[in-house]
Amino acid sequence: VRILVVEDDDLTRSLVTRYVGNRLGHEVVEARHGREALQAIELRTPDVVLLDLLMPVMDGADVLRHLRADPRYAHLPVIVMTAAAERDTARALIRLGVTDFMVKPLTAETAKRLATTLAGLQHGRPSAASRAPGARRRVLLVDGDTPFRVVARQALGEDMEVLEAETGVEGFRLFLDVRPEIVCLGEGLSLLQERRLAERIRDAHPDSPTRVYLCAWRGTAADSALYTDVIPKSLDAAAFRRDFDRIVLKSPS
């Protein structure tokens, strides 16, 4: 995997680039600020960008904004490296289309998670960031709402295998490939509408039915013939996880 590390702090940049390059064996390119990053991307598009936020010349949010506005880079995976104190900005970044977050500084724990994420990208699987080794539950999340998918991935990814699809067609293909126990469908799916997808899932394996949930903003009623239940959407990962545990895992809230 070719990785662009964008970070103005020499110590952090050295640590991340050497870890990713020497320990994990990926190809690494460095940039010290946002403008350098955009130039490096124009020169040769990386497979993933590790992006600091607060930098001179051009900050990380501006880089992300530029990338998402350019059709060539609209889907380029961008992992924002952030200090815990910067988590308040997470919502804004999610709206800008961030792929994932990595909390700084790089520790044994975050390094392990980063390694898993990059290995997943190397194999070209969706939602690579969410597949922790030994995960027990497999959840397929089909939703065209990218900010919500990022939040859901953060909420569930620690202890579940989360696979993602943006469209109904992609979701059904993934369903047939991975046979998840739990499927969460967003509203307004393109190519294959969620009701049709739910029907196809129900009919695909009648002997071992998959639980299919509708993820919807509060106030939506589910068709009980198609859906096991409704999980309220939220852009707060903790709130979504609480509802998921209560409704899907039947844990006390």
Place this chain on the structure above:
Amino acid sequence: MTTSPTNTRLDAARLYELRELAGADTALLRELVQTFIDDAAARVSLLSEAAARGDVATVGRLAHTLGGSSLGIGAGRLAAMCRTIETQAGAGALTDAPELLAELAAELAAVTRALRGAMTP
């Protein structure tokens, strides 16, 4: 390990963790320490200059970056001081800046000595 405690001058556990992250790259820790010492000293000078001319945006950014690298090397107390300066700069008030920057410079000198000591075989 997540972050170094805010009352710790130099967290030995963090240095150990950095060594572990470096693996066979045995020169990395020494390079990181030298990078930190060089960069931090330069940033404290720039911070003082920016504070003297009332440039709160630059003070905030420099304090943020120095705080991040301080956490990275395991200097929890120094990182906490940087956060205080960053917060004050964010609020547009640098009234305590001379005292805070003097304390910051003193803490950095102590961290630098501790790091050099830790790197001595």
